[in-house]
Amino acid sequence: MSILNIAILITAALLILTGLYMLINTHNMIKIIIAIEIVVKAVTLILAFAGYVTGQYAVVEAFIITMIVIEVVVAVVAAGIAVNVYKNKGNMDVSELKKLKG
Amino acid sequence: MQTVIMFICLAVMLIASVAAAMLWSRITAAMCLALTSVSLAVILFILHAPWAALFELSVCAGLVTVIFASTISMTREYRQPDGTPSEYHVRFAPLPFILILVGVVLVAVVLISGFDVNITATESTTAVDTFKEVFWNTRQADILGQIIIILAGAFAVAILFKESTKE
Amino acid sequence: MPAYFATSMYAFMGAPLLVILVLTLAGRKLAEKWALTVGYIVGIIQMLTSIIAIILLWQYNKASITFSQFWSIQANDGAAYFSADVFSLIALFCIGMVTFAAFYTAKTMIGKKAFQFTNLMMVMILGMNGLALVTDLFSLYVFLEITGVSSYVLISINRDNKGLEGGFKYLIMSAIASAFILVSLALIFINTGSLRYEDISAISSSWMELSNPILILVAFVFLICGFSIKSGLVPFHGWLPDAYQSAPAPVSIMLGGIVTKMVGVYAIIRIVSNLLVESDTVVNTCFMVLALMSIIYGAVAAAGQKDFKRLLGYSSISQIGYIILGVSTGNILGYIGAIFHFFNHATFKTTLFVNSAAVEQQTGLSDITKMGGLHKQMPITGTSNIIAFLSAVGIPPLAGFWSKLFIIIAVWQTNGAIIASIALVASIFTAVYFLRIQKNIFFGPVNEKFADIKEAVKGFKLTEIALSVITIGCGLLFPVLLLLLQAQGIV
Numbered sequence: 001m002s003i004l005n006i007a008i009l010i011t012a013a014l015l016i017l018t019g020l021y022m023l024i025n026t027h028n029m030i031k032i033i034i035a036i037e038i039v040v041k042a043v044t045l046i047l048a049f050a051g052y053v054t055g056q057y058a059v060v061e062a063f064i065i066t067m068i069v070i071e072v073v074v075a076v077v078a079a080g081i082a083v084n085v086y087k088n089k090g091n092m093d094v095s096e097l098k099k100l101k102g
Numbered sequence: 103m104q105t106v107i108m109f110i111c112l113a114v115m116l117i118a119s120v121a122a123a124m125l126w127s128r129i130t131a132a133m134c135l136a137l138t139s140v141s142l143a144v145i146l147f148i149l150h151a152p153w154a155a156l157f158e159l160s161v162c163a164g165l166v167t168v169i170f171a172s173t174i175s176m177t178r179e180y181r182q183p184d185g186t187p188s189e190y191h192v193r194f195a196p197l198p199f200i201l202i203l204v205g206v207v208l209v210a211v212v213l214i215s216g217f218d219v220n221i222t223a224t225e226s227t228t229a230v231d232t233f234k235e236v237f238w239n240t241r242q243a244d245i246l247g248q249i250i251i252i253l254a255g256a257f258a259v260a261i262l263f264k265e266s267t268k269e
Numbered sequence: 270m271p272a273y274f275a276t277s278m279y280a281f282m283g284a285p286l287l288v289i290l291v292l293t294l295a296g297r298k299l300a301e302k303w304a305l306t307v308g309y310i311v312g313i314i315q316m317l318t319s320i321i322a323i324i325l326l327w328q329y330n331k332a333s334i335t336f337s338q339f340w341s342i343q344a345n346d347g348a349a350y351f352s353a354d355v356f357s358l359i360a361l362f363c364i365g366m367v368t369f370a371a372f373y374t375a376k377t378m379i380g381k382k383a384f385q386f387t388n389l390m391m392v393m394i395l396g397m398n399g400l401a402l403v404t405d406l407f408s409l410y411v412f413l414e415i416t417g418v419s420s421y422v423l424i425s426i427n428r429d430n431k432g433l434e435g436g437f438k439y440l441i442m443s444a445i446a447s448a449f450i451l452v453s454l455a456l457i458f459i460n461t462g463s464l465r466y467e468d469i470s471a472i473s474s475s476w477m478e479l480s481n482p483i484l485i486l487v488a489f490v491f492l493i494c495g496f497s498i499k500s501g502l503v504p505f506h507g508w509l510p511d512a513y514q515s516a517p518a519p520v521s522i523m524l525g526g527i528v529t530k531m532v533g534v535y536a537i538i539r540i541v542s543n544l545l546v547e548s549d550t551v552v553n554t555c556f557m558v559l560a561l562m563s564i565i566y567g568a569v570a571a572a573g574q575k576d577f578k579r580l581l582g583y584s585s586i587s588q589i590g591y592i593i594l595g596v597s598t599g600n601i602l603g604y605i606g607a608i609f610h611f612f613n614h615a616t617f618k619t620t621l622f623v624n625s626a627a628v629e630q631q632t633g634l635s636d637i638t639k640m641g642g643l644h645k646q647m648p649i650t651g652t653s654n655i656i657a658f659l660s661a662v663g664i665p666p667l668a669g670f671w672s673k674l675f676i677i678i679a680v681w682q683t684n685g686a687i688i689a690s691i692a693l694v695a696s697i698f699t700a701v702y703f704l705r706i707q708k709n710i711f712f713g714p715v716n717e718k719f720a721d722i723k724e725a726v727k728g729f730k731l732t733e734i735a736l737s738v739i740t741i742g743c744g745l746l747f748p749v750l751l752l753l754l755q756a757q758g759i760v
Binding site: 002004005006007008009010011013014015017018019021022025026027028029030031033034035037038041044045048049051052053054055057058059060061062063064065066068069070071072073075076077079080081082083084086091092093094095096 | 105108109112115116119120122123128131132135138139142145146149150151153154157158161162165166169170173174176177182183184193194197200201204205208209212217218219220221222232233235236237240241244247248251252254255258259261262263
Binding site: 016020023029032036039040042043046047049050051053054055056059060063066067070073074077078080081082084085088089094 | 407411414417418421422425428429430433434436437440441444445448451452454455456458459462463
């Protein structure tokens, strides 16, 4: 499955690129969180691939499960902050987050 | 057969995430993310990580989508930060071309350099370890970490989602 | 090795968990009243335990102590356990010290949120203690995230616009950094089949002979980017001044004093010293360039700032640059200098953040251009500020002098005189911006508005005095430590 190995790595690279492009080009906080989730998906893919390559399936499975738990908590915190920004300002535009300046 | 399913899933994953980036509507983007998760779960299953696939399916495709949906419904906006859909689409129009370009370059690099991932898996490692044993016997620090981060999540929800009383 | 030694290690991972449990069970009213007191007691316990542990390690002539928290796992092969050596104990001492300072000064500033604040601070302390104790790269990532999550929430704990903005920016940058770190961990795992420190040290000398050497190169790129974001090195520093400026005062003491250093610098030191033993690798050169950029940019940008806390943020970028510069030399002198500067930076930056909180509380301002002549009214704050900034600039005999001296000598030995002199010249810029603070806030004519300002309250005064004593004491005692190191044949 050599072609498949390469395909997995390239897909992961393209997913990271998609996430970063989305992160830079959107002003919506929800979309930014989705962008981060896309990058995390790519990371999960590479981790699972690492387990497949080395044959250490069980260790990598433990890694991925721990990572998913962390990912959910981060998503919840990010959503919580976004909701609070909305409550304070009435919108979720990151380009308006410019209060802090030197 | 598995190889074919893998390729299909990888393609679905990529297309769904590009769609999540390019679609203007937030709820559709969240749904596309869920689709990405589902196809990732299938890939995880094929790559010998069934428990991780289960978690990916129930937590990432399920719970995270619910979080997004409720957040979006809590924050119906008067004015979209991303402007009108057409403005948004103009900003994201280069993305597919960039991806195709980078993909072609990467494939070309791989073909020219003859790069390949060397499989180091041996039969002995696969036979002994089962997930249950590895997780509970060798990842104690991670288990402690999971407990702590769930605590942190609980405190975060208690602070961030509390209805603000007039102070 | 006495049995109580391993048991005492529960102070690091057990005590904060116990505090969370007790506070939650005690009921809201009781918890609100005692939360902050319990918090600084945890800090004191942690400081004492780490000092005792260092002495015991010395006495029994051991490099590290290994222990597990719930059930014994040392029999299992490839297990991720906890282990404490001298460096992690120094880091734990710093965490205890900054925790004490943050809680001791929090009383007047955190108000009604004491209960939630304490719980989250305990989570943050658990995260940092875990970072100091783990022996596995993946567990390191887990505890990085714990520290991160609690800091985002703590920054935005007041739910005001500033705090939410700083918290969100930190969250985004930090999440990207974590993803990068995890990619590099996965690529390292492909080559080694394990992420324990002792197993990955095998790739240091012969990575070209590994099964997938190209992937290791990619992994290094992601690793450097990830940890540079986490520690706020230029050009990845964007979030750092925002987070410091927007956080409530006790939280910015924590962030500036220890959190950024634990999640970024400590992790870099651990990885570089485990992953890369040779001094002339590509990674070390990358870190050296990033460190020099941070030193110069941080110092220059700090000179132009108006907000006290934001200025300290830029100063942190510059000082973290010095620590990374010491690490990037790859020789033992550089490591000692880096670790000692890590400790010194925790001390003097905490002092400065406590001072900024004191000034802000008394005057209600954080804009340094609007103040003046506060030294007469706030003599203790003013004096401790002078001591802290002299230590930051590196004036003998204060502690900061010795660590900077070590770093610059190490750089001179490995990279030549030019880079060493750049680091030395940038040190003068440090003096420039600190003199500017001192002149604008504490010296000069008394501003009419602040005629009836008083010295900060007791909690601030005690913390300032204690931290200043540590700065002076370490500086004076350092020659003794030097002799000890010489006796061990290290220097």
